[in-house]
Amino acid sequence: MVTVGFxxxxxxxxxxxxxxxxxxxSLVVHNRSxxxxxxxxxxxxxxxxSPAEVAGKVDVVITCLPDSPDVERVxxxxxGIVHGIREGGIYVDMSTISPVTTQKIxxxxxxKGAFMLDAPVSxxxxxxxxxxxxxxxxxSEAAFQTCLPVFQAMGRKVTHMGGTxxxxxxxxxxxxxxxxxxxxxxxxxxxxxxxxxxxxRIVEAIAGGAxxxxxxxxxxxxxxxxxxxxxxxxxxxxxxxxxxxDTAKAFGVSLPVSGLVCQLYGAMKAMGKGDLDNSxxxxxxxxxxxxxxxxx
Amino acid sequence: MVTVGFxxxxxxxxxxxxxxxxxxxSLVVHNRSxxxxxxxxxxxxxxxxSPAEVAGKVDVVITCLPDSPDVERVxxxxxGIVHGIREGGIYVDMSTISPVTTQKIxxxxxxKGAFMLDAPVSxxxxxxxxxxxxxxxxxSEAAFQTCLPVFQAMGRKVTHMGGTxxxxxxxxxxxxxxxxxxxxxxxxxxxxxxxxxxxxRIVEAIAGGAxxxxxxxxxxxxxxxxxxxxxxxxxxxxxxxxxxxDTAKAFGVSLPVSGLVCQLYGAMKAMGKGDLDNSxxxxxxxxxxxxxxxxx
Numbered sequence: 001m002v003t004v005g006f007x008x009x010x011x012x013x014x015x016x017x018x019x020x021x022x023x024x025x026s027l028v029v030h031n032r033s034x035x036x037x038x039x040x041x042x043x044x045x046x047x048x049x050s051p052a053e054v055a056g057k058v059d060v061v062i063t064c065l066p067d068s069p070d071v072e073r074v075x076x077x078x079x080g081i082v083h084g085i086r087e088g089g090i091y092v093d094m095s096t097i098s099p100v101t102t103q104k105i106x107x108x109x110x111x112k113g114a115f116m117l118d119a120p121v122s123x124x125x126x127x128x129x130x131x132x133x134x135x136x137x138x139x140s141e142a143a144f145q146t147c148l149p150v151f152q153a154m155g156r157k158v159t160h161m162g163g164t165x166x167x168x169x170x171x172x173x174x175x176x177x178x179x180x181x182x183x184x185x186x187x188x189x190x191x192x193x194x195x196x197x198x199x200x201r202i203v204e205a206i207a208g209g210a211x212x213x214x215x216x217x218x219x220x221x222x223x224x225x226x227x228x229x230x231x232x233x234x235x236x237x238x239x240x241x242x243x244x245x246d247t248a249k250a251f252g253v254s255l256p257v258s259g260l261v262c263q264l265y266g267a268m269k270a271m272g273k274g275d276l277d278n279s280x281x282x283x284x285x286x287x288x289x290x291x292x293x294x295x296x
Numbered sequence: 297m298v299t300v301g302f303x304x305x306x307x308x309x310x311x312x313x314x315x316x317x318x319x320x321x322s323l324v325v326h327n328r329s330x331x332x333x334x335x336x337x338x339x340x341x342x343x344x345x346s347p348a349e350v351a352g353k354v355d356v357v358i359t360c361l362p363d364s365p366d367v368e369r370v371x372x373x374x375x376g377i378v379h380g381i382r383e384g385g386i387y388v389d390m391s392t393i394s395p396v397t398t399q400k401i402x403x404x405x406x407x408k409g410a411f412m413l414d415a416p417v418s419x420x421x422x423x424x425x426x427x428x429x430x431x432x433x434x435x436s437e438a439a440f441q442t443c444l445p446v447f448q449a450m451g452r453k454v455t456h457m458g459g460t461x462x463x464x465x466x467x468x469x470x471x472x473x474x475x476x477x478x479x480x481x482x483x484x485x486x487x488x489x490x491x492x493x494x495x496x497r498i499v500e501a502i503a504g505g506a507x508x509x510x511x512x513x514x515x516x517x518x519x520x521x522x523x524x525x526x527x528x529x530x531x532x533x534x535x536x537x538x539x540x541x542d543t544a545k546a547f548g549v550s551l552p553v554s555g556l557v558c559q560l561y562g563a564m565k566a567m568g569k570g571d572l573d574n575s576x577x578x579x580x581x582x583x584x585x586x587x588x589x590x591x592x
Contacts, residue, residue, distance in 0.1 A: 099491065122502070122505050122506065123505065134501070134502075134504070134505050136501050136502075157501075157504060159497070159500070159501040161493055161494075161497055161498070161501060162492060162493050162494065162497070163492070165491070165492075166491075166492065166493045169487070169488055169491040169492070169493045170488065170493060170497075170498050170501050170502065172484075172487065172488075173484035173485070173487060173488045173493075173498050173502065173507075174484075174501075174502045174505065174506070174507045176480060176483055176484040176487070177477075177480045177481060177484050177502070177507040177509070177512065178506045178507050179480075180476050180477070180479065180480035180483075180553075181473075181476070181477060181480060181507070181509060183476065183553050184472060184473045184475075184476035184477060184480075184553070184554075185473060187472055187476075187551045187552075187553055187554050188468075188469035188470075188472040188473050188554075189469070190549060191465070191468065191469060191472070191540065191543065191544055191547070191549050191551060192465055192466065192468075192469045194547045194548065194549050195395065195461070195462075195465040195543060195546075195547045195549075196458060196459065196461075196462065196465070196547075197457055197458050197462045197465045197466060197469075198457075198458065201455070201457055201458070201466075202457070202466050202469050204455070205430070205432050205453075205455040205457060205466050205470075206418075206430075206432075206466065206469065206470045206473070208430070208453065209418050209419065209430050209470065209510075210418065210470070210474045210510045210511075210514075211469075211470045211473040211474050211477070211510070212509065212510050213473070213477060213508065213509030213510065213511075214505075214506045214507070214508050214509065215506075215509075216473065218506075244487065247487065247491060248487055250491075251487070251490045251491045251492075252490065252585060252586065252587075253486060253487050253490050253491075253581075253584075253585040253587070254581070254584040254585055255483045255487060255581075256483075256556060256560065256584070257476075257479050257480070257483055257553065257556055257557060257560070258480075258483050258484075260552060260553055260556055261553060264552065264553070285549075285550070285551075288549075288550040288552070289547075289548060289549040289550055290548065291548075291549070
């Protein structure tokens with residue numbers, strides 16, 4: 001059984017690390033704020049004072065952090081993973097970041113004789129707690145096979161997508177489709193409601209046909225109730241769409257619709273709605289149409 | 297049992313009319329080209345020489361035509377339905393047209409003491425043949441109840457959405473969501489492929505999560521194979537998105553994303569791709585990225 005390190009014990013990272021302990025892995029943790037560290041130490045983990053120190057103690061070191069700059073700092077900055085990782089060690093980044101940053105870090109690790117996997121997840125906090133995450137992995141087949149039992153302790157569906165960055169690219173594809181679905185349902189319901197049709201009835205009429213999708217099934221009810229407790233925060237979807245657009249730039253791809261939806265999620269953040277669920281994009285279209293989905 | 301007239305025996309109308317005959321309705325038909333009329337007469341229908349004449353002979357007269365101007369001509373033009381319809385008669389338009397045009401026709405019929413239902417369908421040619429269409433109906437409850445057995449002979453899911461135009465509004469909502477789904481999947485797969493990830497593997501990795509939708513399940517395989525036999529023609533989806541945008545204008549709604557996707561489907565038509573399935577929008581993004589989804 002490989003030994004594992006975990007850096008970044010946030011909303012996602014803490015329950016993921018806890019599932020590694022439950023599965024019997026020997027675990028070393030590190031986090032900027034100390035509360036989560038103390039919790040996991042009480043449950044059997046060891047702690048270390050820096051990412052470099054974690055990396056020096058384990059076979060596989062994992063990060064789960066908010067965004068590309070955070071990962072770059074923890075991986076390559078002072079006291080970063082690259083300064084402590086063993087030759088032959090594997091660094092697994094489970095954050096959702098730019099595949100361009102991923103490649104840069106993988107290159108730096110390769111110079112130390114270490115390996116990197118990008119392994120972003122989907123399934124949210126609930127998936128992290130219940131170990132039902134989907135995990136999309138990029139990197140070498142050998143490193144993937146070594147880490148597979150680690151992934152299986154945190155997720156249900158683990159897919160090796162290809163070389164370095166392929167996991168992040170797949171996650172970007174996922175985030176494009178989910179954002180555009182939510183936006184589609186929001187625009188449709190605002191049109192329907194302002195044209196005088198009960199949005200609930202619209203959902204019922206079309207949900208069984210070609211319009212059927214996760215957003216229509218799971219988020220249309222939230223939109224109609226104006227219940228916007230996340231779920232998945234608008235500001236995070238904005239960040240993920242910026243990654244998609246950044247990836248498009250890097251690879252020479254034009255994404256006209258995703259680019260527009262990215263800007264709309266930017267507006268949500270600017271309007272102070274970044275902490276609401278991404279389905280709150282409906283409130284933007286309500287404002288643009290000077291209307292409200294439900295008049296009642 | 298009400299007597300029924302049917303005007304517009306095209307790809308959708310002919311099998312729908314045939315299902316009325318099969319269900320035992322006494323049927324009078326009219327069509328601009330005569331071949332379909334002869335077929336249905338051989339199967340037991342009567343024929344009439346104009347929409348007005350059809351309307352004069354039946355309780356319920358149905359149209360199924362390509363676009364708003366066609367319906368307006370057949371309903372209100374010389375020899376149109378309004379000139380023949382009986383007092384208390386019901387006109388049912390099953391085309392997909394603008395709810396604004398629907399309202400105009402309904403008003404003209406009301407002056408003759410007749411009623412109108414808008415009853416657009418989804419489910420395509422296959423649904424028309426197998427009597428499994430979804431039918432979204434706007435108009436008075438009494439007229440809806442009178443026509444319900446007629447609808448049930450042609451469709452499986454029949455929903456009364458509200459007053460005049462509510463059926464067309466619902467159909468517009470449906471077409472917004474389906475177009476944006478297809479576009480989302482197309483942009484995502486072009487990004488993924490050009491970034492070096494196998495698009496088939498992307499579909500498999502994300503199809504079970506929040507990205508799941510009809511387009512990812514049913515049309516991603518067509519995109520990957522470049523198999524663009526409709527299905528649902530790009531030019532028709534362009535027409536339907538123009539209706540959505542026109543409806544938005546009429547009701548004071550702004551649809552930034554649907555507006556953009558409408559313009560992209562306009563590009564498809566301009567590029568001579570109007571007869572391809574709507575999933576061929578992927579070829580537009582391929583061209584914009586100077587790439588091809590599958591290199592093999």
